[in-house]
Amino acid sequence: MSGFQIMGVVNVTPDSFSDGGRFFDAGAAVAHGLKLADEGADSLDIGGESTRPGAAPVPLDEELRRVLPVIEGLAGKTTAALSIDTRKPDVARAAVAAGATIWNDVSALTYAEDSLKTAAALGCTVVLMHAQGDPRTMQDDPRYGDVVEEVYAFLAARIDSCLKAGVGRENIIVDPGIGFGKTAEHNLALLAGLERFVKLGRPVLLGASRKRFIAALEQRDTCFRAARGADPGGPAEGRLGGSLASVLAGFRRGVSIFRVHDVAATRQALTIACAIENAKSRR
Secondary structure, rough: OOEEEEEEEEEOOOOOOOOOOOOOOHHHHHHHHHHHHHHOOOEEEEEEOOOOOOOOOOOOOOHHHHHHHHHHHHHHOOOEEEEEEEEHHHHHHHHHHHHHOOOEEEEOOOOOOHHHHHHHHHHOOOEEEEOOOOOOOOOOOOOOHHHHHHHHHHHHHHHHHHHHHHHOHEEEEEEOOOOOOOHHHHHHHHHOOHHHHOOOOEEEOOOOOHHHHHHHOOOOOOOHHHHHHHOOOOHHHHHHHHHHHHHHHHHHHHOOOOOOOHHHHHHHHHHHHHHHHHHHOOO
């Protein structure tokens, strides 16, 4: 038993923070998804609406046009489960009909009035993620009293709402929402306190891959500043080290699902971490 699952990211958007629209073409997105599956992704998260800070909403028809050909192109060609990354119930319904079995919702099923009802009717796995505010404004001035406890309370309430709406407990996954309405310090507190979310009794998904807080923290190190210059953003592809550090921190704290862009490197890191833990338990 591996003890972890990897969700590979397939962005079908022209403005993703991580890949800049490299896989906006459906054919390129399908090929990328198959590559991630070959590298060891247990699931593929397909999204047609960027939720990076400052991103504008995408019309329903356009989001469907982006994601459905990719889901249809992947269905039956890989053993990896297919996930739809959307806030819209109409997109979730169409995606599940096309072959998706997971609905990953950054709004935790709060975006539309019929989100909970739709999730219950679909009977698919749902990922409930915490976000403070809308993608357009969430990074303007995020504030918390105790970020870990406030995010925990939100997710606990959303689980309760799902259960009351008829969503099966076994179908619920929770995600603390690294980078969604959080400062670097908030993200660090959440990463350090991930054990708290495990106590919700549902699998915890961690999505810290290539997030901007990695570059912000990197800039505090004088060696990195000297080597990479003053730009705190930098290329997202250059954040692999920080992404893996976040993954391993999550693994040690009980996280079982990791949403990442760099599948092969993440699987290697987690495989070695599992082997070390198993060797320790045999001593």
